[in-house]
Amino acid sequence: MRIVFYFIVIMMGGVMVFFLILPVLKLILGTHPSEVIRTITEEEVLRSIILTVRCGLGATAFAVVFGTPLAYLLARFDFRGKSFLQSFIDLPLVIPHSSAGVALLLIFGRRFLTGKIFDKIGISFVGTEWGIMVAMAFVSAPFYINAVKDGISSVDVRLEKVARTLGASPLKAFFKITLPLSWRSIITGGVTMWARSISEFGAVVILAYHPMTAPVLIFDRFESFGLSYAKPAAALVLIISLVIFLLIRGIFKNAGAERR
Amino acid sequence: MLVLKGVKASGGSFVLGPVSFEMKREYLVVLGPSGAGKSMLLEVISGFRKSEGKIFLNGVEITNYPPEKRRIGFLMQDPLLFPHKNVIENIKFGAGTRDISSLIEKLKISAFADRDVNSLSGGEKQRVALARALASNPLLLLLDEPFSWLDRETREIIEGEVKSIADELNLPVIHVTHNFEEAFSLGDRVIILRNGKIVQDGKPEDIFKNPADEFVARFTGNQNIYTGSINVEGDGVFFTNGKVKFFMGRAGEHKEGFFKIAICPQEIIISSVLSGSENNFNILEGVVSLISFRGSFYHVVMDCGIKISTFLTPQEAERQGIKSGKRVYVLIKPESIRVIG
Numbered sequence: 001m002r003i004v005f006y007f008i009v010i011m012m013g014g015v016m017v018f019f020l021i022l023p024v025l026k027l028i029l030g031t032h033p034s035e036v037i038r039t040i041t042e043e044e045v046l047r048s049i050i051l052t053v054r055c056g057l058g059a060t061a062f063a064v065v066f067g068t069p070l071a072y073l074l075a076r077f078d079f080r081g082k083s084f085l086q087s088f089i090d091l092p093l094v095i096p097h098s099s100a101g102v103a104l105l106l107i108f109g110r111r112f113l114t115g116k117i118f119d120k121i122g123i124s125f126v127g128t129e130w131g132i133m134v135a136m137a138f139v140s141a142p143f144y145i146n147a148v149k150d151g152i153s154s155v156d157v158r159l160e161k162v163a164r165t166l167g168a169s170p171l172k173a174f175f176k177i178t179l180p181l182s183w184r185s186i187i188t189g190g191v192t193m194w195a196r197s198i199s200e201f202g203a204v205v206i207l208a209y210h211p212m213t214a215p216v217l218i219f220d221r222f223e224s225f226g227l228s229y230a231k232p233a234a235a236l237v238l239i240i241s242l243v244i245f246l247l248i249r250g251i252f253k254n255a256g257a258e259r260r
Numbered sequence: 261m262l263v264l265k266g267v268k269a270s271g272g273s274f275v276l277g278p279v280s281f282e283m284k285r286e287y288l289v290v291l292g293p294s295g296a297g298k299s300m301l302l303e304v305i306s307g308f309r310k311s312e313g314k315i316f317l318n319g320v321e322i323t324n325y326p327p328e329k330r331r332i333g334f335l336m337q338d339p340l341l342f343p344h345k346n347v348i349e350n351i352k353f354g355a356g357t358r359d360i361s362s363l364i365e366k367l368k369i370s371a372f373a374d375r376d377v378n379s380l381s382g383g384e385k386q387r388v389a390l391a392r393a394l395a396s397n398p399l400l401l402l403l404d405e406p407f408s409w410l411d412r413e414t415r416e417i418i419e420g421e422v423k424s425i426a427d428e429l430n431l432p433v434i435h436v437t438h439n440f441e442e443a444f445s446l447g448d449r450v451i452i453l454r455n456g457k458i459v460q461d462g463k464p465e466d467i468f469k470n471p472a473d474e475f476v477a478r479f480t481g482n483q484n485i486y487t488g489s490i491n492v493e494g495d496g497v498f499f500t501n502g503k504v505k506f507f508m509g510r511a512g513e514h515k516e517g518f519f520k521i522a523i524c525p526q527e528i529i530i531s532s533v534l535s536g537s538e539n540n541f542n543i544l545e546g547v548v549s550l551i552s553f554r555g556s557f558y559h560v561v562m563d564c565g566i567k568i569s570t571f572l573t574p575q576e577a578e579r580q581g582i583k584s585g586k587r588v589y590v591l592i593k594p595e596s597i598r599v600i601g
Binding site: 163 | 334396
């Protein structure tokens, strides 16, 4: 009976694994290396990949600066409306990203107040890198905030208290104790958010079809020229994302193991 | 010197205080059962919990000071060493430019000063935590049962060291515990806390001999508590409960009425024979109903109509041939009988 149970579990799990891996493998293996090499030399593709990586980093940097304090608040304090706030933070995870794009347009579009204010200092969000970053940050920040919140929660709050009895201000206790002990969560959250950012399409395409990020470029080529023209670009973007993602995860995993 | 005036704090439905006391350069032990408010009191003194009332340290009001401005060292139940720093880095955390070498030597840390804190034993961890707290040059040291989880031998060694270092540094210490033996052996003074209120405050021997009430008597290990009437008969005052009758003193020394009395076990004498010179004692005849070895002494319970317990050294128990079932005389001085409520 036990063997039957394990067999069923493995078979069902196997279906899920194949479902997740097959399309990726098919895209990579089904694209001839020469096609990929030819695509990477296309200026439009290269520019689009660099733009995507750069905007992803910008969105992540924004989340690190403003999301880390928020994660600290959520991890360390109980206050009225906390669960409500938590739900709002998670909202971008559940709404259609095209809706998110429209919502962002209503705030950052030139006809609306925030957009007007930024426009005055020369920052426009429609059809610009700023717009891409805003769209990426909006839909991906929950990944970062939640990871960092969990990381800070796992650091014993009494360590901060001890630091304070030793003369450290709350700020010093945060930077000397909490931050060094939760850096892995910050890195993991940052990498996850960045990976999610560079793959964003729905919100980005509404705020900024141009300049084209890699996902928009793939869509554009698919729409304009069909599957065979979109495939090499899709494979290239997938490989680059995978390599960077695995590289960063690997580096920090090893660093974490050494520290332990 | 620490002064607490009408300090009151709350957490959930529990209310601490109002608590008022003064302490000098002494080793003060706050003793009480779980949930008495001991840890909350330390949180208030250290600044981690808001409170009403006033707190002064060395003449300066620190009631509204944040913890980092109070200069109060705090050793919690766990050592709580910073896991990303080694031993020396931990100790140096709050030391500033102070020289910590003598502290390291005094607490016998030199041998493992460069080690990763995660590789230390429990005793070593608490030594480092103590050194770290002392290195920040506190004006007061708070100990929240920091050694209770160590084995007895290690605990007693470290506690002895804490006491001698505190003496050497002239550092006042407040040590919280639920263990009355630990409290009495360490404390220059003991405060007993119950349900957030101070029940008794005094020297350990005074508390043990003169418990303020039944709770204190029982909590400090006294099982000789009886309820009965105190009445004047002739020129004497007597306690009776239908089973025994104790002479308590001359008429006027005690109020008449229905009371609880406690008899300190250490002041009870057991004798196999009477010499005839026991005029000043209440004498009960009884049988040893229980004798149990407690390491350095025997706990002996006698059935004299009421159960009376006392402690005997192994030598005394052997000299008198005390064993279960033996008939003995129990001698109790009138002044050893205290009215507790």
